[in-house]
Amino acid sequence: MSHPPIVPTDDWQAALNTLQVSEKALTRQLDAVAAARRRLPMTPVEHDYVFEGPDGPAGLADLFQGRRQLIVYTFMWHGADHVCPGCSLFTDNVGHLAHLNARDVTLALVSRGPLDELLALRRRMGWDLPWYSSLNNSFNADMGAGDGFALNVFLRAGDRVFRTYSTTARGVERLGSHWTFLDLTPYGRQETWEDSPQGWPQTRPYQWWRLHDEYDTSKDPS
Template sequence: MNHPPIVPTEDWQAALDTLRSREKALTRQLDALAAARRRLPMTPVARDYVFEGPDGPAGLADLFQGRRQLVVYTFMWHGVDDVCSGCSMFTDNVGHPAHLNARDVTFALTSRGPLADLMAVRQRMGWTLPWYSSLHNTFNADMGAGDGFALNVFLRTDDRIFRTYSTTARGVERLGSNWTFLDLTPYGRQETWEDSPEGWPQTQPYQWWRLHDEYDDSTDPS
């Protein structure tokens, strides 16, 4: 297996400093993008969605849990025996909700699956995030998830609910720290789409992903 070239510490530091200057420029660009995101207009949510939750039926307003802001991750659902590994990895990466709650934000999951199945997976994975069934409403389709996944942000004000932001595909991926940490390592995500030097270990994307209790002790990503 190939590896990065070995150089004296002074040369390594010089190369790192060069890369850091690019990282700092990107950080400023991301700050500017976040500032633009905060200035996006918002649009009212017209439907009165009813979800099924552990405590019974819940409207979209109930998902806020009394807070003003709500982040909803629509978890792709194919059945209790075919749980999406990518959505599971993303959910594993969501930290303790107290930090979001302190800034008036609630985080919740929704899926088009039976509530009992969602709760079974939640228990198996050890997750504590609230998870609601959208099986009997059109929330997924209306919010850009369809049969897949998406992340949406809402604001509740004056007894009205507004949609302020939405993303899917790799826009969601950027929010998961596993991918962020892997991008810092010399071998990266070790996927075939990456621009890596010749001889770097690589496998097809998605295929190495597992539920966190399905990995073995091997370091082989295949």
């Protein structure tokens, strides 16, 4: 089996240092892209979508679960016998939701499939993300997913819901950690080092971080 060349430690460290120059530059570029994303305009969602959830019918505003920001991953669905392995891989890599919730963000799945089939797969996979059926509405098509997958971000302001960001195809590949999810939201990580518009909610890094069962969930996030 082939492998990288074998070199003395000093040569390896020099090559690593050279690579890390590019990695640091990419990190700064990603920070700049995230800052631009936080300054994107937003567009109102005027359609009254009705989803089917475990507790009955739900509008798009209900998917926020009382929070101001919502990330919706449209999980591709072509039947219980043809579960999308890519969407399953994505969902497997979602961490504990308490960290997103602590930053006023809800993450939910939506699929054009019967709710009982969706929830059966959720139980089988051990996932705890909220999952809603869009079988009887046009949400998937309207939000760029069609019969495939996509990720959309929304902001709730009073009784109005706005679409702030959307991506699909390889744009979804690098997602999965809470940092990359938060970078997609209009308020970002909400930390003081970020280049955000004046008045955006922010706290110092590390200050808000908790073990996932130590967040104060008693406060009204709205």
